[in-house]
Amino acid sequence: MRGLSLSRREFLLSAGAAGTCMMQSGTAVRAAESVPVAADYDVIVCGGGTSGIPAAVAAARQGAKVAVIERYGFLGGNAASSIMPCWHGLREHHSGMLTAFARQVETLGVGPAPLREGNHIEPEVVKFLFLNLATDNRIQLYLHTFITGVVMEGNRVRAVVTESKSGRRTFGAKCLVDASGDGDLCYHAGAKFDLGVQGATQGMALRFRIGYVDFDKFADWAEKAPKELHLGGLVGSVRNGGGKSWGKAFYFGSRLDLLYEKHRSRYPDLPENTYFNCSSIRPNEISINTTRVYDLIGTNADDLTKAEILMRKQAWAAWRFLRDQVGGFEQAVIVETAPQAGPRQTRTIRGDYVLDVEDAAQNRQFADSVQTCRVNYDSHDKHKYETGGNRGLVDVPYGIFLPKGLEGVLTAGRCTSCDHLMNSGFRRMENVFQSGEVAGTAAALAVRQSRTPRALAVADLQAELRRHGFMTSQKDRLERAKRA
């Protein structure tokens, strides 16, 4: 890898600063513009979310100079922007930085203790601890900064182009990690990607929280409700004291949505083709996942606008329905809707390897495995909701982190190379968090060795990850279990 010194360079971009367009035959034309490089880093992580912050910390702990570029004013990604409380599988298959993070959550003592109780983490805690992780590790944050392009040298990504209140800026890096969820960076760099099955992606959802729920009354009502509503889990949790105090977090899936059709004429905005699951992490409060929209793409601003309009109305209709029709919700109010519609699936960037359902079905093992992923699908296709899988572990080969045909960049998180169904399992937070640790470690190692990520010796990466208590494969896990 050649040494980089971009700081005094300026990139000539074909587009000019926003607001300086000329109209020509109904088209706004921007003048060519030279954009100074605002700063140079060893590693830039695009997106400060569930995989982005672990990636940045993993790179920084090797001494790399690291920056995170994030479009929002807070960190945490979908864990925060979809007010996601449930990190399924966290305590069963924990490893490396994820376990350390879960312990930090427990030490903070706000909300549930994830390793002991139902894998739940308070979303506000994620925001706060991710911020601390960034500042404690001297990671330079650029918040309120949107990545809108890249600067290429051949097939190598050299810098990112951003827009913000400060105008257009570029940031140079020796290596970059695309942890944007949507694969924005790789998309701008011209990577090949898949978008669901022929453009049909899994439905989006907008979570919301309802407070002032009387759980005892809810359980009384649920006990008498038809069996097909599957409310047994809720009754068990409430009768065991769930939802009443800290440390009593619980999750329940149900089919309360089956009642929607009966009442649709009264609440026409109720979601269609849906389901109803909840977590309770605060006294007398539930966080609900029931809104859904299909045939809208999470990387299209017009579709996202439609999704926000539809699902915000759905959430309020669901609240009205619960208040009027379900015991225990008489005094209930909406206390929060998520800041944004949550896309479950957008672009998956094609990597050197594509992890697929066959690998998962057989819990396949790979010599170049750098992570394990729990095989537990959560696929919200329009005509088929698919959950489960064999719930074992599959090895994750390094090739899925390397965007085919691009150099100087790795993916982490939801946009990482998997097939459609496998993506619905890989995108779970326990898995994407770990993928961040892998990608960040690989990026910093590549910089240290003056190589591209593709040219890294996987054995070096595996050794570096293991040094931090990270389990790189099923075999690694077994050997450690034997030694313990």
Ligand SMILES: Cc1cc2nc3c(=O)[nH]c(=O)nc-3n(C[C@H](O)[C@H](O)[C@H](O)COP(=O)(O)OP(=O)(O)OC[C@H]3O[C@@H](n4cnc5c(N)ncnc54)[C@H](O)[C@@H]3O)c2cc1C
């Ligand atoms: C409704 C819903 C329910 C879910 N339920 C569960 C569940 O119960 N359990 C579970 O484990 N998982 C669940 N998931 C999945 C999980 O939350 C996500 O897949 C995971 O958090 C994605 O992590 P990530 O790091 O890939 O992306 P994110 O966490 O989304 O991080 C991406 C970050 O990049 C930023 N960004 C994006 N584009 C740009 C750009 N151009 N410029 C700058 N910044 C940018 C974003 O703001 C964000 O902070 C759910 C997802 C949804 C939508």
